[in-house]
Amino acid sequence: MAYIGGQPEPGCLFCRVLADPAKDEENFVLFRPAGALVMLNRFPYNSGHLLIAPIRHTGELAELAADEVGALMSALQRMLTILGEVVTPDGFNLGANLGRTAGAGIPDHVHFHVVPRWNGDTNFMPVLAETKVINEHLMATAAKLRAALAAG
Ligand SMILES: [Zn+2]
Known part of the structure; x- marks a missing residue:
């Protein structure tokens, strides 16, 4: 997959963002x-595609303590x-x-x-192939979701 928006950076994305x-x-x-940590996926399958990670750097879900699982859930x-x-989907994939x-x-x-899903949706990446379009789309989606979070 071609990387959008520059070269991948070394190390763990989540730890880098958390630090x-x-x-943000x-x-x-x-x-x-x-x-x-809750962030939009830069390589979205659909509008509003989120990544939710625990603070702790581990690849083993089974290693997370009950409070860490609770925070994630x-x-x-x-x-x-x-x-x-905000995006009123018909369903979700988790x-x-x-x-x-x-x-x-x-x-x-x-x-x-x-991943929010809508009736009849398809992967929109081929449609939004331009980096600029994807970034603008992500910024707009992020702004709407931040506003909704701030509103409680
Ligand atoms: Zn990490």
């Missing part, structure tokens, strides 16, 4: 609840509500790819994908 709150805007971070529930209000073989792009740091 640099000053760049450009990293499309939406929400930093206790114990979790709470963030996930909150974002389902927010996405439901999932985690555990291990490179299973399709994980970042196998060393567990994360869930939340």
Whole structure:
């Protein structure tokens, strides 16, 4: 897959983003609840495609403690509500790819994908092939979701 918006940086994406709150805007971070990180996927399958990761750097979901799982699930529930209000999907796909073989792009740091789905939708990446269009789209989606989060 061609990387959009520059070369991939070394190290773990989530740890890099977590360590640099000053760049939340450009990293499309939406929400930093206790114990979790919520950001838009730069390579979205659909509008509002989120990544939700625990703070701890581990690729093993089974290694997370109950409070860490609780924080992840709470963030996930909150974002389902927010996405439901803001992008009004007909359904969601939720999932985690555990291990490179299973399709994980970042196998060393567990994360869930939340993908809003609409009746009859198709992967919109071929439609929004231009980097500029995708970035503008992501910025607009991030702004709407941040506003909804701020409103409670
Ligand atoms: Zn990490």
